Structure formats: C-alpha cells, structure tokens
Amino acid sequence: MKNNIIDGKEIAKNIRAGLAKEIEMIKEKYGKVPGLAVILVGHDPASHTYVSMKEKACKKIGMYSEVHRLSEDTTQDQIIELIEKLNKDDKIDGILVQLPLPKGINENIVNYKISPEKDVDGFHAINAGNLFLGEKSFVPCTPKGIIRLIKETGIEIEGKNAVVVGRSNIVGKPTAILLLNENATVKICHSRTRDLAKHVKEADILVSAVGKPEIIKGEMIKEGAVVIDAGTTKVDGKLVGDVEFDLAKDRASWITPVPGGVGPMTITMLLENTLEAFKKRWNLEP
Numbered sequence: 001m002k003n004n005i006i007d008g009k010e011i012a013k014n015i016r017a018g019l020a021k022e023i024e025m026i027k028e029k030y031g032k033v034p035g036l037a038v039i040l041v042g043h044d045p046a047s048h049t050y051v052s053m054k055e056k057a058c059k060k061i062g063m064y065s066e067v068h069r070l071s072e073d074t075t076q077d078q079i080i081e082l083i084e085k086l087n088k089d090d091k092i093d094g095i096l097v098q099l100p101l102p103k104g105i106n107e108n109i110v111n112y113k114i115s116p117e118k119d120v121d122g123f124h125a126i127n128a129g130n131l132f133l134g135e136k137s138f139v140p141c142t143p144k145g146i147i148r149l150i151k152e153t154g155i156e157i158e159g160k161n162a163v164v165v166g167r168s169n170i171v172g173k174p175t176a177i178l179l180l181n182e183n184a185t186v187k188i189c190h191s192r193t194r195d196l197a198k199h200v201k202e203a204d205i206l207v208s209a210v211g212k213p214e215i216i217k218g219e220m221i222k223e224g225a226v227v228i229d230a231g232t233t234k235v236d237g238k239l240v241g242d243v244e245f246d247l248a249k250d251r252a253s254w255i256t257p258v259p260g261g262v263g264p265m266t267i268t269m270l271l272e273n274t275l276e277a278f279k280k281r282w283n284l285e286p
C-alpha cells in the first residue's frame with residue numbers, strides 16, 4: 001500500500017514546536033509574549049469546541065490568550081465595543097471573532113472594526129484587498145495552511161492546473177488567489193458549475209472546500225494529482241471531508257485525510273499569524 005497521505009497533524013506539530021521555541025526566546029529577550037483574544041458569541045457547540053482547541057494551542061506554545069464568551073443575545077454594538085477595547089489593549093496582538101455569529105449580526109461590519117494590524121484571521125477588507133493585490137497581508141488561516149501542505153509534498157505549484165471547488169470568502173476564494181500568486185493556472189468551481197467532474201479531472205492540484213461529503217468522487221481525480229480536502233461535515237458524530245477518500249487515495253500522488261489534514265493547520269496558522277502581528281507591532285525581525 002502506498003503511503004501518500006499528507007500528515008497535517010504531524011506537520012502542524014512541527015511548526016508549533018518551532019513557534020514555541022521562538023516565543024520562548026522572545027520572552028527571555030524582551031520579557032513579553034504574543035497575545036490572542038478570541039470573541040465567541042452564543043452557544044454553537046462546534047464553535048465552543050474550536051475555541052477551546054485554540055485556547056489550548058496558545059497555552060501549549062507559551063502564547064497569552066483570552067476568550068470572551070458572550071451570550072447569544074449580545075448586540076452588535078456590544079461586540080464592537082469589546083473589539084475597540086481589544087484594539088487598544090497592549091497585551092493583545094491578534095483578535096479573532098469566531099464565526100458564525102448569531103443571526104442579526106453582520107459579520108463584515110464586526111470584522112471591519114478589528115484593527116487591520118490585529119486581524120489575524122485576515123478577514124478585514126484591508127487584508128483581503130492586499131491579498132488580492134499581491135501585497136503583504138494577514139492571510140486567512142485555512143488557505144495559508146493549505147498552501148503550506150501543498151509545499152510540504154515538494155511538488156511545484158508554478159504552471160500547474162489548480163482547481164478549487166468552493167468559493168467561500170474564508171476558504172475557496174482566498175485559496176484561489178494564493179494559488180494564483182504562486183503562478184498556478186487556477187479555476188474556481190462552485191454550486192452553479194456545470195459538469196464539475198470535467199473540471200476536477202483537469203486538476204494537478206485539487207482543493208475542495210465545500211462541506212458536502214463525497215462530492216468529489218474518486219474517479220474524478222486525475223492520476224498523480226495532489227488532493228487537499230478542506231471540507232468538514234459531521235456525519236453521525238464523525239468528521240468527514242468532501243473527497244471519496246479510499247478511491248481518491250489510489251489515484252492521487254498526495255492526499256490529505258479528514259480529520260488530521262487541513263484542520264490542524266488552520267489553528268497553527270492562527271498562532272503563526274499572531275506571532276507575526278506581535279513582531280510587526282514591536283518592530284522585531286520577521
């Protein structure tokens with residue numbers, strides 16, 4: 001059996017070990033550490049799980065973190081008030097508002113209140129715009145992790161046919177831009193795409209970020225393709241991806257599992273972005 005699985009968990013672990021080392025050195029030298037503030041509104045159980053994972057990950061690498069758990073009936077103005085306080089808080093380098101927010105709250109309006117220098121999710125229009133322009137910006141965590149995983153395989157992105165399935169603002173769209181910035185030939189497929197199979201079959205690099213189990217059939221995978229599965233759907237309490245894994249694995253040169261692929265990289269890139277924000281704020285070397 002060929003071992004062509006991209007072990008996101010292991011890769012993430014190694015990156016986090018490096019971050020921990022760097023934070024320890026910074027602490028020794030400057031007597032301070034990077035800090036992340038997470039705002040969690042409401043009682044969505046998945047969100048609570050993810051936020052706890054982020055909290056634990058911060059602690060493990062020696063990063064300061066605080067979580068603001070707010071009730072479901074919190075108003076948009078109250079969230080904005082908290083953001084404005086955190087913008088001015090010297091302990092805080094990164095601010096993240098966990099999505100989804102309860103109904104009636106406009107996610108963009110809230111995210112635009114985060115100071116772009118502390119926007120470690122990369123959701124602010126300034127950062128999204130800079131990414132679009134190919135300028136330096138905070139890159140959204142999942143797309144950044146996806147590019148890292150592709151690079152880990154050692155295959156070159158330049159000139160390849162990359163197909164991204166899904167066009168969300170947090171995964172599909174920014175991933176497509178990043179692949180374009182890496183000089184891939186990029187195609188974006190979505191719910192209105194006709195003949196998805198035809199497009200997917202062309203992909204040397206396939207990224208799926210839809211959230212529909214097995215929307216990508218094994219037979220659609222081009223022989224030798226790199227397959228990145230960013231889909232996560234809970235089915236009977238189990239996390240499953242977008243790709244028909246067992247069949248796809250035989251055709252792919254490299255493939256990510258779900259769980260243990262893209263997911264662990266998302267949190268790792270959040271930690272990395274927070275460290276980056278800290279270094280920028282205090283003018284330390286990159």
Ligand SMILES: Nc1nc(=O)c2c([nH]1)NC[C@@H]1CN(c3ccc(C(=O)N[C@@H](CCC(=O)O)C(=O)O)cc3)C=[N+]21
Nearest residue numbers: 050096097098099100121141259260261263264266267
């Ligand atoms: N402002 C904001 N930023 C986010 O980055 C953000 C968000 N809101 N809302 C929700 C999504 C989802 N997300 C994940 C993080 C880690 C895993 C992860 O580590 N998954 C593990 C398994 C986790 C499990 O077992 O449930 C894995 O795939 O191996 C998955 C998904 C971040 N998100």
